[in-house]
Amino acid sequence: MIPSDGVGEATELLQQLIRDRCVNEGTPESGHESRSADALAAYLAGPGVELRRFEPVPGRTSLVLRVEGTERGAPTLCFMGHTDVVPAAAEGWSHDPFGGELVDGEVWGRGAVDMLGITASMAVATKRLLRGGWRPRGTFIYFAVADEEAMGTYGAKWMVDEHWDAVGCDLLVTEFGGTRLPFGRGTVLPVAVSEKGSHWMRLRARGVPGHGSMPYRTDNAVVHIADVISRIAHDQPPAELHEVWRSFVASLDLDPAERAALSDPRRLEERLEALPLGIARTLHALTHTTFSPNIVQGGTKTNVVAESAEAHIDIRTLPGQDGESVRSMLRGMLGELWDHLEVAAEGDNLATASPASGRLWDALVGATRRLVPGSRVVPFMVMGATDARFFRRKGTKAYGYGLFSDRVGFDEFMRMFHGRNERIDQASLGLMVELWESAAREVLA
Ligand SMILES: [Zn+2]
Incomplete structure (x- = not known):
């Protein structure tokens, strides 16, 4: 039986995405994101739900769910999560990197923080919005994208170039941010507004x-x-x-x-x-x-x-x-x-930036303050690359965010990225479900 609470559903979905083993080795034949596109489609499907699959080469599937807005000219908001992960060898891990085990309130496995936990919690928030018969003013898009870990060739880059009609948006949220930064007083939660x-x-x-x-x-x-x-x-x-x-x-x-x-x-x-x-x-x-x-x-x-x-x-x-x-x-x-x-x-891959202001920014800040009282949201820059860059270059205001509990510190979080013993606690999954749902309602109201 599927649990009816956000945390339970996000946990089960995340376990499934980890077990799907969508390992991206940088070759066209790797990734196999069709597995997780299937799992997410099965979870999100329902009467009147519009789901489209995109597959530039066999197995490299991205999934798009759209809820068309009732008002022309209202902003379009996209939640984008990648479904691929980098390789992991079992050696040095305390639990199977592709087992998706739930141990002491934490889901273990490759991709738990980068970024299947976010992808799963965004899907659960989407499902909650759909269940309530939500009729947003602006269009909402949930986008489970392939191939983030190898430059987006068969994922975000291809979708932005070839299928802007499906994923084009004014506002976008993807990875990464939202772990407590050990700098300044109080709880400091960074939102990526820029990438080098x-x-x-x-x-x-x-x-x-x-x-x-x-x-x-x-x-x-x-x-x-x-x-x-x-x-x-x-x-x-x-x-x-x-x-x-x-x-x-x-x-x-x-x-x-x-x-x-x-x-x-x-x-x-x-x-x-x-x-x-x-x-x-x-x-x-x-x-x-x-x-x-x-x-x-x-x-x-x-x-x-x-x-x-x-x-x-x-x-x-x-x-x-x-x-x-x-x-x-x-x-x-x-x-x-x-x-x-x-x-x-090698040619320019220019830095990108979005202003830390406006409807989406305010919604993320407001929801964060409610969920983590006394916290401060700060604009931040990502040193590496995420799929946000393809959207920023098209004029989309894009942020990288998540919302992690105090159980994992910043240093440990950074070590888990592409590292060993990657895992996420259920409290973080719950915070994120609430955050995404609340932000979508507010931005598109
Ligand atoms: Zn990532």
């Missing part, structure tokens, strides 16, 4: 080959690239206090000295050095274009002076920066070294 961009580069240095037994005044590509890496590691660009950062700092409850330190680029660098590593690293990434040299290759043989060497740099950009701004920063850091490099870039 990326601009990966390969830098190649050239040298002249010669015998390794006589290195004096040789032109050695490995030495050149070592200089380049060393400069990049030690001479990164200064903090940039962009709009999202400023509104983040403004919404925290801080003492005046702390607020002042975070509002001045130079004092911010000093402050970061004094903070615990986890939060310091997060705040640093929020305020800096980051350059991380993560691969180096070069030379051919121990007794040959290297003719060629290459470094691969993971570069993450802030809103407003493109490939040209990245090149000019690198030129500044590398000085004369820059002129001797061959540079190849």
